Amino acid sequence: MQDNGAQSIGRRRLLRRAGTVAAGVAGAGVVGAVAATPAQAATPSTFTSTQMGTPAVKVENTTPVVTEEGFKAAGPQFAFTPTGTSLSKQAPLGSLSMDTSGNIWVRDRMAAGPNAEVNFLHTTRSSNLFMPMTPVRLLDTRNAAGRASVINPTNIDTSGRVKAKSWIHVDVSGLVNYGLAMIGNLVAVTPATAGFLSVVPWVTGIDSTTPGTSSLNFTAGVTIANGITVALGGDNDPETPYTSDVISIYAQTACQIVFDVSGFVVDSYSRVLPTGRAGAGLAANSGSFAEQRRAFIAKNSPKP
Numbered sequence: 001m002q003d004n005g006a007q008s009i010g011r012r013r014l015l016r017r018a019g020t021v022a023a024g025v026a027g028a029g030v031v032g033a034v035a036a037t038p039a040q041a042a043t044p045s046t047f048t049s050t051q052m053g054t055p056a057v058k059v060e061n062t063t064p065v066v067t068e069e070g071f072k073a074a075g076p077q078f079a080f081t082p083t084g085t086s087l088s089k090q091a092p093l094g095s096l097s098m099d100t101s102g103n104i105w106v107r108d109r110m111a112a113g114p115n116a117e118v119n120f121l122h123t124t125r126s127s128n129l130f131m132p133m134t135p136v137r138l139l140d141t142r143n144a145a146g147r148a149s150v151i152n153p154t155n156i157d158t159s160g161r162v163k164a165k166s167w168i169h170v171d172v173s174g175l176v177n178y179g180l181a182m183i184g185n186l187v188a189v190t191p192a193t194a195g196f197l198s199v200v201p202w203v204t205g206i207d208s209t210t211p212g213t214s215s216l217n218f219t220a221g222v223t224i225a226n227g228i229t230v231a232l233g234g235d236n237d238p239e240t241p242y243t244s245d246v247i248s249i250y251a252q253t254a255c256q257i258v259f260d261v262s263g264f265v266v267d268s269y270s271r272v273l274p275t276g277r278a279g280a281g282l283a284a285n286s287g288s289f290a291e292q293r294r295a296f297i298a299k300n301s302p303k304p
Helices: 006-017 019-036 274-278 289-300
Strands: 096-098 104-106 129-140 166-171 181-189 195-201 216-218 224-231 246-251 256-266
Touching: 129 181, 181 195, 181 216, 195 224, 216 224, 246 256
Parallel strands: none
Antiparallel strands: 096 104, 129 256, 166 246, 181 224, 181 256, 195 216, 195 246
């Protein structure tokens, strides 16, 4: 189901902000199981607190707390005391630790001595996934329905061509929430003159710039396509949700453009919305979260 309300925005903010804590909570059961039996604890003669670093601290707070956004979240049930730069290889199998950079480490190999290993416990902050999907036509400037995701349609002329030396900004939030990158197919449709297209993440102030790179070069009268990978949004900061999941396309010369999406790079499969997974088209709903985002960006973007 697509997120449309302020409550959904708050949930995504909390998810991003509390990602590391959530990982700690998930690991609490494992740590509790290891620590529950005294016979499993290492003795000072084989493993010291100095070698392990400061031990994790158990927190008994399960009372919901209220965030500054006004939404409730569970209080932490387990928390690490960050210490050192990694977990000691002498730590017992199954040990967890957080370093001073916020990375969670795990001792997950049986080997001891020089063959011992400690590894990252990947979280949404330290890993990503590629999620392919049934291709979706995100953009087709030749018709009104295909321009529904364009934030600044005034830069498209009556023939459906993006105006020369102009940017259009395309909102992708109908398919993904806080995606990292998008994979798709960019098409220049029978351009009148030779030129190029550039596809980049949207950032504030981009309208007054000229890109130094091209994503697709074309000649007059020839329809041509190219596979594209592009990062999404400006800063992907959950505190400023209107700056993520937007791409910008620059046309050096007037050109009709088509863009089909075939997958996303995300930190969780849940970031790709059901409409995207099913390959459905983008719905234009004036009350939807996506439409509100488009209106916000259009209002705050510099005018040409």
